[in-house]
Amino acid sequence: MSHHPWTAQVISPRPPKEVPSSDTAARPAALLRGEFAVRPGVRAARLTVTALGVYELHLNGSVVGDHVLAPGWTSYRHRHRFHSFDVTGLLRTGANAWGAHLADGWYRGRLGFNGGTRDIYGPDTGLLAELRVEYADGTAETVTTGPDWRACHGPVLAAGLYEGEHHDARREPAGWSEPGFDDRAWHPVRVLGFDTAVLFPADSPPVRRIETVRPVAVTALPGGRALLDFGQNLVGRLRIRVRGEAGRTITLRHAEVLDPDGELCVRPLRTAVATDRYTLRGDAEAEEWEPRFTFHGFRYAEVDGWPGTVTPEDVTAVVLHSDLRRTGWFSCSDPALERLHENVVWGMRGNVLDVPTDCPQRDERLGWTGDVQVFAPTAAFLYDVRAFLRSWLCDLAADQGEDEHGIPPVFTPDILVIADVPLPPGNPPMAGWCDAAVIVPWVLYERYADTDVLRVQYPSMRAWVDAVEEIAGPDRIWGEGFQFGDWLDPTAPPEDPGRAVTSSSLVATAYFARSARLLARSAEVLGDLDDAVRYDTLADAVRDAFRDRFHAGGGRLTEETQAAYALALSFDLLQEPAERAAAGDRLAALVAARGHRIGTGFLGTPLVCDALTATGHLDTAYRLLLERSCPSWLHQVEMGATTVWERWDSMLPDGQVNPGEMTSFNHYALGAVADFLHRTVAGLAPAAPGYRRLLVKPRPGGGLTWAKAAHETPYGRAEVSWRISGPSLHADLLVPPGTTAEVRLPGAEPVEAGPGRHSFHIPYPIPTAAEEQQ
Numbered sequence: 001m002s003h004h005p006w007t008a009q010v011i012s013p014r015p016p017k018e019v020p021s022s023d024t025a026a027r028p029a030a031l032l033r034g035e036f037a038v039r040p041g042v043r044a045a046r047l048t049v050t051a052l053g054v055y056e057l058h059l060n061g062s063v064v065g066d067h068v069l070a071p072g073w074t075s076y077r078h079r080h081r082f083h084s085f086d087v088t089g090l091l092r093t094g095a096n097a098w099g100a101h102l103a104d105g106w107y108r109g110r111l112g113f114n115g116g117t118r119d120i121y122g123p124d125t126g127l128l129a130e131l132r133v134e135y136a137d138g139t140a141e142t143v144t145t146g147p148d149w150r151a152c153h154g155p156v157l158a159a160g161l162y163e164g165e166h167h168d169a170r171r172e173p174a175g176w177s178e179p180g181f182d183d184r185a186w187h188p189v190r191v192l193g194f195d196t197a198v199l200f201p202a203d204s205p206p207v208r209r210i211e212t213v214r215p216v217a218v219t220a221l222p223g224g225r226a227l228l229d230f231g232q233n234l235v236g237r238l239r240i241r242v243r244g245e246a247g248r249t250i251t252l253r254h255a256e257v258l259d260p261d262g263e264l265c266v267r268p269l270r271t272a273v274a275t276d277r278y279t280l281r282g283d284a285e286a287e288e289w290e291p292r293f294t295f296h297g298f299r300y301a302e303v304d305g306w307p308g309t310v311t312p313e314d315v316t317a318v319v320l321h322s323d324l325r326r327t328g329w330f331s332c333s334d335p336a337l338e339r340l341h342e343n344v345v346w347g348m349r350g351n352v353l354d355v356p357t358d359c360p361q362r363d364e365r366l367g368w369t370g371d372v373q374v375f376a377p378t379a380a381f382l383y384d385v386r387a388f389l390r391s392w393l394c395d396l397a398a399d400q401g402e403d404e405h406g407i408p409p410v411f412t413p414d415i416l417v418i419a420d421v422p423l424p425p426g427n428p429p430m431a432g433w434c435d436a437a438v439i440v441p442w443v444l445y446e447r448y449a450d451t452d453v454l455r456v457q458y459p460s461m462r463a464w465v466d467a468v469e470e471i472a473g474p475d476r477i478w479g480e481g482f483q484f485g486d487w488l489d490p491t492a493p494p495e496d497p498g499r500a501v502t503s504s505s506l507v508a509t510a511y512f513a514r515s516a517r518l519l520a521r522s523a524e525v526l527g528d529l530d531d532a533v534r535y536d537t538l539a540d541a542v543r544d545a546f547r548d549r550f551h552a553g554g555g556r557l558t559e560e561t562q563a564a565y566a567l568a569l570s571f572d573l574l575q576e577p578a579e580r581a582a583a584g585d586r587l588a589a590l591v592a593a594r595g596h597r598i599g600t601g602f603l604g605t606p607l608v609c610d611a612l613t614a615t616g617h618l619d620t621a622y623r624l625l626l627e628r629s630c631p632s633w634l635h636q637v638e639m640g641a642t643t644v645w646e647r648w649d650s651m652l653p654d655g656q657v658n659p660g661e662m663t664s665f666n667h668y669a670l671g672a673v674a675d676f677l678h679r680t681v682a683g684l685a686p687a688a689p690g691y692r693r694l695l696v697k698p699r700p701g702g703g704l705t706w707a708k709a710a711h712e713t714p715y716g717r718a719e720v721s722w723r724i725s726g727p728s729l730h731a732d733l734l735v736p737p738g739t740t741a742e743v744r745l746p747g748a749e750p751v752e753a754g755p756g757r758h759s760f761h762i763p764y765p766i767p768t769a770a771e772e773q774q
Contacts, residue, residue: 004082006196008130008144010052011189013102013151026109026160029293032127032189033099034149035179040093041136047098048132050082050199052192053125054105056292058177059090059098067206068320069293072354073106074391075413076121078398080198082128083206091133095179100127103159103293110162111415115271116363120415126192150186159293162272162363167289169281170246204391205323207354212239213317218310219262226303226310227262233299233643233666235350235360236320237276239290244307246282251275251305254298256361256665260655264302268650268663272363274298295320297350297361297666299642322352322388325712328381330677332707337626337677339637344671347643348379351668355392355413359646359664366411367392370433370484374606375668376440377675380447381711389440390453396437397460403427405470406463408434410484429471430484431508432603437464438515442522448714449690454522462531465519468512469538476545479508486563489601490631490648494660497647500601502563506550507603510567513542517572546573555582562590563604569611584615596623598631598648606672613680613699621680622702625673633673644671682709683731684720687742691715694741696733696753698722700764715739729764732757 013030047064049057050071057064064085071081102125103109110116130144155172159165175181216231238252254274255264266274274296278289301317303310330341350360355367356379372379372389379385392412399414400406410433441457444450454461472478479485483504488497500507516539523531546568550558555574557564565587568574574583590599591612600608612621628634631648639651646664651657679685683698691713698707698720708721716736723730734757735741741753747766 004048004199004201006128006130006199007142008128009146010126010128010192010194011145011147011149011151012124012126012192013189014124026158026163026165027104028153029101029103029156029159030125030151031099031154031173031176032102032149032151033097033176033181033183033186034145035095035097036131036143038091038093038096038133039135039141042088042091042093042133043136044134045086045088045091046084046132047087047129048082048084049127049129050080051100051102051105051107051125051127052122052194053107054103054293055127056101057098057129058100059087060092060096061175061178062090064090066208068209069105069207069295069354071202072207073413075395075398076107076198078198078401079200079395081202082199083202087131097177097179097181098129098131099177100129101154101156101292102127103156105161105293106413109160110363111366113270113363116162117415124192126194128194147189147191149189150183151189152183152186156293159291161294161365162274163294164252164273164275164277164296165291165294166277166279167291168279169287169289170279204387207320208323209236210319210321210323210349213319215312215315215317218312221263221302224304224306226306227264228301228303228310228315230299230301230317231642232346233297233350233641234317234319234346235295235297235353235666236318237291237295238301239288239316239318240278241286241288241314242278242280242306243286244280244282246280248307249277249279249305250303251277253302253304254296254361255300256298257651257657258300259657264300265657268657268665269361270363270661272361274361290318295353295360297359319349320353321349322354324352324383324385324388326382327384327712328678328710330674330682330707330709332677332681333705334626334702336628336634336637337704340633341674341677343637343641343643344378344668344674345382347666347668347671348375348382350643350666352379352383352385352388356389358411358669359667361666362664366415367395367413368411368433369396369408369436370410370430370487370602371667371669373432373436373439374602374672376443377447378668378672378678380443381675381678384712386444386448386450389444390450390456393437393440393453393457393460397457400437400460400463406467408437408460408464410434428482429467431479431504431511433484434464435511435515437461438518438522442518445522445525446686446689447691449692451525454525458522458526461515461519461522465515465535465538468515472509472512472542476512476542477505477509477549478512479503479505483508484602486601486603488647488662489563489604490597490599492601494658494663497660497662500563501599502559502561502604506546506559506564507567509542509546509549510571510573511603513539513546513573514571516542543573543575551579555579556586557583560586560590562587562594562599562608563601565590566600566604566607566611569615570607580615584612584617587611587615588617588620591620591624595629596620596627597629598624598627598633602669605670606675609673609676609680618699618701625676626702633670641665644668646670678709678711682707682720683722684709684711684718691718691736692739694718694735694739695744696720696731696741697744698731698746700724700729700746713739724764727763729762731760731762
């Protein structure tokens with residue numbers, strides 16, 4: 001299907017004289033339909049479809065497939081996805097009809113901040129579909145979208161990703177996708193010019209309805225309204241079942257948290273209205289409705305206009321996200337730490353709706369590169385993200401290719417937006433964000449042994465490192481001017497999320513060294529030894545420049561921050577054993593000086609526990625991990641969070657919502673610590689690409705009495721569990737077929753374990769030398 005010879009035409013439902021609205025209101029969806037005949041003896045039928053916008057396709061009265069918001073969001077200018085469906089069972093001998101609901105979606109809808117931008121990819125929605133029918137006699141026919149189709153304004157009066165959807169059930173024509181429907185009052189479609197060279201077959205899982213959640217509480221509000229609490233911050237929309245008089249409109253509003261007065265707190269949504277409306281047909285039987293072309297991030301929903309009293313059986317939350325396969329699990333003896341891990345899982349689920357987004361609720365929902373860069377190791381443990389992130393990386397490389405200097409965008413798909421932060425014009429180089437071009441492919445190689453992703457992305461990876469080399473110049477230091485830096489560290493005031501205590505130059509230069517080193521390793525994997533030497537030499541030079549600028553001697557840095565030491569240690573910018581030990585001691589002292597509260601933002605947070613552990617400060621790492629006062633991971637849990645927040649204090653200790661414009665309750669960046677839970681607390685990590693070798697190295701601490709993790713590796717299921725019982729540590733592991741495990745238990749000599757189940761029992765706590773002599 002990669003080189004499918006399209007014969008279909010893109011058809012648009014908009015009459016030539018209609019001018020599309022440019023205001024902030026969501027625009028209506030359309031209905032399109034056509035008819036065709038089928039001879040007897042059908043052997044197989046395949047329908048191939050995409051849209052400029054988002055669609056729901058019908059064939060002879062049945063919905064085709066179970067995809068939601070298809071074809072999803074890609075860098076449409078370069079890569080436009082299509083899907084194929086087996087529809088053999090939906091065809092009839094004789095007359096047949098097919099049609100579609102068609103709405104703006106990402107293609108033409110509002111995207112971005114400060115009111116957003118419309119028509120980013122084009123002013124018209126369109127549908128492109130063809131149906132190939134094969135007969136038992138060996139012949140075949142192809143039916144396509146074309147000028148014989150007709151269109152009308154349908155029951156969806158307005159649909160926008162940020163705005164919500166208004167559906168008037170009285171306007172839906174019965175039988176519109178059945179043969180013989182009278183569409184003479186509909187208007188002819190227009191045929192649009194379209195370059196089919198950008199089309200490609202879907203290469204990642206589609207968005208689907210994954211599960212449903214019932215309200216855990218329904219509370220009456222003044223004015224006949226009802227407040228529904230689903231007990232979990234989730235992403236999706238509501239499905240209602242209601243009976244009432246024709247013309248009654250039910251209004252559904254959504255929010256992640258409540259104001260102190262018990263009303264929805266919608267200020268963090270900014271200009272995302274997040275409101276759905278359903279106008280009843282007035283059927284004798286209950287009507288069931290779920291929006292087609294929007295989604296919301298919410299735990300709470302307000303229902304207004306309901307006939308009678310709303311019950312938990314009347315409204316269901318439908319969870320939506322890309323249909324990724326779950327591959328990783330963690331649990332332990334601390335319920336709060338388990339809840340944190342569950343928050344990370346739900347946060348990821350809410351932000352993998354076709355692209356890896358920053359947040360799913362406000363007027364943003366963009367594929368920010370920095371967020372997925374820090375979260376990719378956690379994501380690759382929890383779910384099979386190989387195809388999902390590979391597809392997104394192709395978009396990143398395509399968008400990057402538009403920049404003459406080879407600089408990746410800060411979010412992909414790249415769009416023109418007016419940002420709330422003082423971004424320089426053009427495509428600004430942003431350390432930690434643009435580095436996703438190098439780091440995410442390397443993570444996929446580490447976790448899936450995917451050499452091909454390195455091969456495909458290598459030009460993108462090299463272009464970015466080369467760009468930074470040019471920007472930094474001969475002194476190898478860069479990062480002056482505006483950088484996101486250690487974004488949203490705890491000291492950042494509400495009105496200035498980028499004001500971090502760690503300088504942007506230190507952060508950027510550290511990332512320069514890291515990406516250059518990983519590029520060298522990637523070149524080595526691909527057999528390009530010249531590039532491996534070149535970029536190793538560059539990484540050495542940047543490391544030396546970092547030391548010259550930021551190392552004060554004796555393992556001390558010129559910037560006394562948690563993030564500075566975490567970066568220097570984790571990226572091997574301090575290599576002498578004595579220097580590393582001294583730097584680790586200083587990091588531990590800085591953490592203790594803050595009362596074991598976190599002092600890092602988006603870039604430092606995934607590294608700080610590892611840096612402490614690697615330098616002999618496991619106890620400090622556990623105290624940081626398990627701290628419950630603000631700012632800390634478990635403070636969010638103590639405050640009732642069910643996903644990971646954007647800010648450490650998205651909700652203030654007194655229950656007020658942070659006044660900053662960037663205050664989301666569902667961001668996964670700070671949840672990247674879950675990778676530490678998997679690798680260090682439970683002790684399950686890859687020791688070779690794709691888990692061909694496992695490193696089993698649990699590090700008990702923090703008062704935990706047991707922990708366990710399981711992961712579906714490319715070779716099969718791996719499991720590690722440990723428990724402290726009396727004076728002993730008991731560890732059990734499952735090693736998949738075709739792999740081996742290096743087992744390093746506290747105080748014990750390393751051992752090799754082959755495929756199968758193994759159990760170990762060692763003294764614990766580890767006896768001191770004096771105790772052993774006794």
